[in-house]
Amino acid sequence: MSQSTVPAPAVAAASTRQGLGRYFLDNLRTNGILLAFGVVVVVFAAINSSFLSPANLTNLVLQYSYVLILAIGMLMVIVLAQIDLSVGSVIALTGAVAAVLVARQGFPWWVAVLGALLVGLLVGAWQGFWVAVVGIPGFIVSLGGMLIFRGLAQLTLNYISLGPFGGTYYKIANGFLNGLLGGHGRDVFTLVVFGLAAVGFAFAQWRSRQGQLKYGQEVAPLPVFIGQIVLVAVLAMAFAWQISTYRGLPVILILLAVLIMVYGLVMSKTAFGRHIYAIGGNVAAARLSGVKVKWVTFWCFVNMGFLSAVAGVVYSSRMNAAQPAAGNGFELDAIAACFIGGASTTGGIGRIGGAMVGGLIMAVMSNGMQLMGVSQGIQPVVKGGILLLAVAFDLFNKRRAAGGQ
Amino acid sequence: MLETDLAPLPSGRPPADGEVAAGPILEMRAITKRFPGVVALRDVNLTVSLGEIHAICGENGAGKSTLMKVLSGVHPAGSYEGQIVFDGHEARFHSINDSERLGIVIIHQELALSPFLSIAENIFLGNERLSQSRLIDWNRTNAEAAALMRRVGLHENPTTPINQIGVGKQQLVEIAKALSKEVKLLILDEPTAALNDTDSAHLLDLMRQLQAQGITCIMISHKLGEIMASADTTTVLRDGQTIETLDMSDPQATQERLIRGMVGRDLEARFPPRQAVIGREVLRVEDWTVHHPTQPGRVIVDHASLNVRAGEVVGIAGLMGAGRTELAMSLFGQSYGRDISGRVFKDGQEVELKTVADAIGHGLAYVSEDRKRYGLNLLATISDNITAAGLGKLMSKLGWINGNEQLKVAEEYRAKLNIRTPSVLYNVNKLSGGNQQKCVLSKWLFTGPDVLILDEPTRGIDVGAKFEIYSLINQLAAEGKAVIVISSELPEIIGLCDRVYTLSFGRITGQVSADQATQESLMERMTEEKETLR
Numbered sequence: 001m002s003q004s005t006v007p008a009p010a011v012a013a014a015s016t017r018q019g020l021g022r023y024f025l026d027n028l029r030t031n032g033i034l035l036a037f038g039v040v041v042v043v044f045a046a047i048n049s050s051f052l053s054p055a056n057l058t059n060l061v062l063q064y065s066y067v068l069i070l071a072i073g074m075l076m077v078i079v080l081a082q083i084d085l086s087v088g089s090v091i092a093l094t095g096a097v098a099a100v101l102v103a104r105q106g107f108p109w110w111v112a113v114l115g116a117l118l119v120g121l122l123v124g125a126w127q128g129f130w131v132a133v134v135g136i137p138g139f140i141v142s143l144g145g146m147l148i149f150r151g152l153a154q155l156t157l158n159y160i161s162l163g164p165f166g167g168t169y170y171k172i173a174n175g176f177l178n179g180l181l182g183g184h185g186r187d188v189f190t191l192v193v194f195g196l197a198a199v200g201f202a203f204a205q206w207r208s209r210q211g212q213l214k215y216g217q218e219v220a221p222l223p224v225f226i227g228q229i230v231l232v233a234v235l236a237m238a239f240a241w242q243i244s245t246y247r248g249l250p251v252i253l254i255l256l257a258v259l260i261m262v263y264g265l266v267m268s269k270t271a272f273g274r275h276i277y278a279i280g281g282n283v284a285a286a287r288l289s290g291v292k293v294k295w296v297t298f299w300c301f302v303n304m305g306f307l308s309a310v311a312g313v314v315y316s317s318r319m320n321a322a323q324p325a326a327g328n329g330f331e332l333d334a335i336a337a338c339f340i341g342g343a344s345t346t347g348g349i350g351r352i353g354g355a356m357v358g359g360l361i362m363a364v365m366s367n368g369m370q371l372m373g374v375s376q377g378i379q380p381v382v383k384g385g386i387l388l389l390a391v392a393f394d395l396f397n398k399r400r401a402a403g404g405q
Numbered sequence: 406m407l408e409t410d411l412a413p414l415p416s417g418r419p420p421a422d423g424e425v426a427a428g429p430i431l432e433m434r435a436i437t438k439r440f441p442g443v444v445a446l447r448d449v450n451l452t453v454s455l456g457e458i459h460a461i462c463g464e465n466g467a468g469k470s471t472l473m474k475v476l477s478g479v480h481p482a483g484s485y486e487g488q489i490v491f492d493g494h495e496a497r498f499h500s501i502n503d504s505e506r507l508g509i510v511i512i513h514q515e516l517a518l519s520p521f522l523s524i525a526e527n528i529f530l531g532n533e534r535l536s537q538s539r540l541i542d543w544n545r546t547n548a549e550a551a552a553l554m555r556r557v558g559l560h561e562n563p564t565t566p567i568n569q570i571g572v573g574k575q576q577l578v579e580i581a582k583a584l585s586k587e588v589k590l591l592i593l594d595e596p597t598a599a600l601n602d603t604d605s606a607h608l609l610d611l612m613r614q615l616q617a618q619g620i621t622c623i624m625i626s627h628k629l630g631e632i633m634a635s636a637d638t639t640t641v642l643r644d645g646q647t648i649e650t651l652d653m654s655d656p657q658a659t660q661e662r663l664i665r666g667m668v669g670r671d672l673e674a675r676f677p678p679r680q681a682v683i684g685r686e687v688l689r690v691e692d693w694t695v696h697h698p699t700q701p702g703r704v705i706v707d708h709a710s711l712n713v714r715a716g717e718v719v720g721i722a723g724l725m726g727a728g729r730t731e732l733a734m735s736l737f738g739q740s741y742g743r744d745i746s747g748r749v750f751k752d753g754q755e756v757e758l759k760t761v762a763d764a765i766g767h768g769l770a771y772v773s774e775d776r777k778r779y780g781l782n783l784l785a786t787i788s789d790n791i792t793a794a795g796l797g798k799l800m801s802k803l804g805w806i807n808g809n810e811q812l813k814v815a816e817e818y819r820a821k822l823n824i825r826t827p828s829v830l831y832n833v834n835k836l837s838g839g840n841q842q843k844c845v846l847s848k849w850l851f852t853g854p855d856v857l858i859l860d861e862p863t864r865g866i867d868v869g870a871k872f873e874i875y876s877l878i879n880q881l882a883a884e885g886k887a888v889i890v891i892s893s894e895l896p897e898i899i900g901l902c903d904r905v906y907t908l909s910f911g912r913i914t915g916q917v918s919a920d921q922a923t924q925e926s927l928m929e930r931m932t933e934e935k936e937t938l939r
Contacts, residue, residue, distance in 0.1 A: 282782040
């Protein structure tokens, strides 16, 4: 197709909308959640000076990584207009399988990881079968799964905690890439990795903007665009600066970054990802558009099982043991992260990035409250309140948008 | 707090001796309603006389629904400018409850019935018949429901669940429900949009009967034929303004005049002219038989055979329940029914269309009659919807979708089909019905089909957009595509098609060339029953 067909109206629209405030308001839904995150961080940093300390930031990453991993898969399931309540139990089961392989049978660490992932895939296929082929709602199937896999985890572990893993398996969630490039009390390798990531991010954003301009699309005003990139880069480098003085770059952070990138692309740029949105938005219309609804549903659940297993490995590694009660209630954290991050309760809407920020808001809240010594009972009350507020804000936003009709 | 302020005006009741209906029952004066950035109604005046059937017509987006929302209190007093005088009193409604208390009941296009509750329960929903002990008095509920049902001519058991009766009867339940609220002014929004001709005729009849009982009706409709036949007075709205109010007994009040008022221009003809150039056969269906998906043994499509050639527009005329949609959807990758038998030939080759993907792969496209349920993802953007069935065309070798290319495609279709929107990144639910329909058509055109099956392609869209869609159909045929149009509007079938199949009770009962077809001859074959065939 020739380039001369570039439509004029879109270009005109771009030039009529220059005000920064206007731009921000138009993107309130995306920006609102980031703003909320910023406020939470600033508030806790102000209350407690150790909140932004290198040790605490590192701890934050290690402590909540598995919820973020779960939230990736959960977001896909939620956009599909399903839900998976079994992920906490699957964490226990996959961790138990890994522990049996390493601690009881003496297999090397990678066998344990593969074993756990395989179990996760099987669990996902099991649930996917009931949801996609038989047609039972995911809520029911995973409610059953929650019980079944918790029981299987207990049986596998004989009702006791099994560990330690030690060695490489332990390092998955507790290891750091550190000192590869030297540095005096400040890990240069960490800074270099983050620097490269920031440059890569800026480059990718620039390329995407150029592509959009080439196609005559509306883009963010240049000052906003540059400001966004600078802001992201500064924040990332500040974070890197802090953690580089502690123990360097956590392995788990790399794993998480890779997962977020890969799944972000899957959701936005592959037919599979777009089909998930289409099914969640209107399953009948999707079916009549040639979307293989059963197939997509099945693989979403398989994927959820896989990511639960990844989280199970990370969690058992972090605890250096598999416990029968591991992962209890994690499904709720993951689901809450998605909804705080703007996913629709009826499916069809939601983004991985949003779910990650939603998860981070909860992580920061928990961590901050722990630092402050807030009592155990208060924390879930606050979390629950945040969830309600976030969804209420989202509804308010939708009504505001609909009011223009 | 008293929510309805009643000004002390003299009673507006008509003289009891039944002389010529005296004053107006409703006057809406200089109503202006603004939404952020848009003026939806500008200085609209509407006067409805007691006991008349008053039609309101206008293109989609003309402000008909907004006007009715103002009247019924959905848009509360204070959110608009102007004055409403109902039954001689100035009315300031703050909610639907306020207007219903005074006897204004609105029946929306999308019926608001609870599917698993009985007819009687639905009639008294929110208005339950209670016994002394404040529990539901079932005998009274069912007896009173039966009385109301008799008044609207609904012959069903009051305890039948709503989902077991058809749309036409559900509409009657809505009216019975309105009667139970002692309605004085009944507002019907597109009452016959989802009804077949028999049910429509019954409904219009019923409106006449209600009129005789002193109930005033406001009818919002796209169907000008209905307005001509039923309305006493018609108000035409365009772009949020009153264009004119016509007394329908005046010989000047013609269908052409209504159209002119609605679109602000003369439509030369309702159907654009076309020179058919018909080529080779593209699709042939032989002995197509489909059974009901959940009731084994019930035949829905019965040994139907048909064909369509390149450049040809073929109509399938049938009443609701004749199996039109079922025939189309079963052909389209077995999206409906079970135990499907018969043969399909595409370009002379026999093909198997087991899944929707097969059907799309063989160049079929199916535009559903219900675009909101089966055509669109209302949560997604126009661009996402247009490319939903053809994502494969936007993928790189590695399987990545090119988002820029996607927008370019969407822009092309926006321009080609004249989809009126500021941006293809807008959500599709912000569009009017006609523009949504163009999005669905775009989606299917993007798959590059050879055969387009259009199921009620102009349902619920306004006159101007209809004309655009007819032109598009002509253009597609001129490009050599084979087009099948399913419609229950016979003028549309006759005006648009080259050849017409009639479908009755799942059987093809005839095939006529459109230039020989008359509405009467088609209707006769559409109602031909099985027994007479044997």
